Amino acid sequence: MASKEYRNIQAAENREQIEAHIRSILRLIGEDADREGLLETPARVARMYEEIFSGYVADYHEVLGVLFDENHEELVIVKDIDYFSQCEHHMVPFMGKVHIGYVPSGKVAGLSKFARLVEAVSKKLQLQERMTTEISGVIMDVLAPKGVMVVVTGQHLCMCGRGVKKSGAVTVTSATRGEFRHNYALRNEFMALIQS
Numbered sequence: 304m305a306s307k308e309y310r311n312i313q314a315a316e317n318r319e320q321i322e323a324h325i326r327s328i329l330r331l332i333g334e335d336a337d338r339e340g341l342l343e344t345p346a347r348v349a350r351m352y353e354e355i356f357s358g359y360v361a362d363y364h365e366v367l368g369v370l371f372d373e374n375h376e377e378l379v380i381v382k383d384i385d386y387f388s389q390c391e392h393h394m395v396p397f398m399g400k401v402h403i404g405y406v407p408s409g410k411v412a413g414l415s416k417f418a419r420l421v422e423a424v425s426k427k428l429q430l431q432e433r434m435t436t437e438i439s440g441v442i443m444d445v446l447a448p449k450g451v452m453v454v455v456t457g458q459h460l461c462m463c464g465r466g467v468k469k470s471g472a473v474t475v476t477s478a479t480r481g482e483f484r485h486n487y488a489l490r491n492e493f494m495a496l497i498q499s
């Protein structure tokens with residue numbers, strides 16, 4: 304693992320290069336990159352990229368943190384977790400909510416850690432389907448629960464102001480693992496509770 308100092312130098316170099324590229328893009332789209340309103344824009348975009356693409360440095364498996372031994376073997380749901388991700392086809396945002404349900408098997412994670420996992424997984428170029436699969440996969444790997452179900456809703460800006468221009472369209476994706484695969488009563492309980 305690279306030292307913190309090395310990572311800071313690397314990050315500063317990356318920011319400088321991104322700034323230069325954004326300046327070129329401004330010119331290529333027909334802007335005057337030297338006009339006053341745009342002078343700071345390349346640096347702002349570079350800083351913003353660090354934030355919205357911070358998922359590339361996150362170790363998903365560490366995000367769930369310390370687990371607690373607990374004999375709760377019923378459904379646990381953390382719902383309505385906001386996310387803001389970037390579509391890998393157009394590099395414009397898509398956003399919505401993530402709902403996570405799992406049935407523990409002796410271990411539970413801190414509730415905030417599920418929201419941290421959503422943050423980590425969404426902060427990179429993504430597909431909604433892959434994000435849904437990755438969230439369920441990490442929870443299965445780390446907590447080894449009896450089952451997990453993840454539902455994600457998303458509004459894709461690449462379908463709003465451009466292309467097909469359907470700003471009301473919402474995409475819903477789901478992933479089921481373990482008991483949720485065949486236990487329809489459990490799925491229905493999860494769906495009823497996330498809609499309540």
Ligand SMILES: Nc1nc2c(ncn2[C@@H]2O[C@H](COP(=O)(O)OP(=O)(O)OP(=O)(O)O)[C@@H](O)[C@H]2O)c(=O)[nH]1
Pocket residue numbers: 390391392429430431432459461462465466467
């Ligand atoms: N499956 C999936 N598709 C996505 C996601 N985000 C964006 N897309 C789609 O990716 C597709 C890319 O299609 P292309 O035909 O290569 O690109 P395009 O010509 O810009 O397509 P239009 O958006 O239809 O104008 C589009 O249909 C988008 O709606 C996502 O998270 N999952």
Ligand SMILES: [Zn+2]
Pocket residue numbers: 390391392393394395459461462
């Ligand atoms: Zn897109």
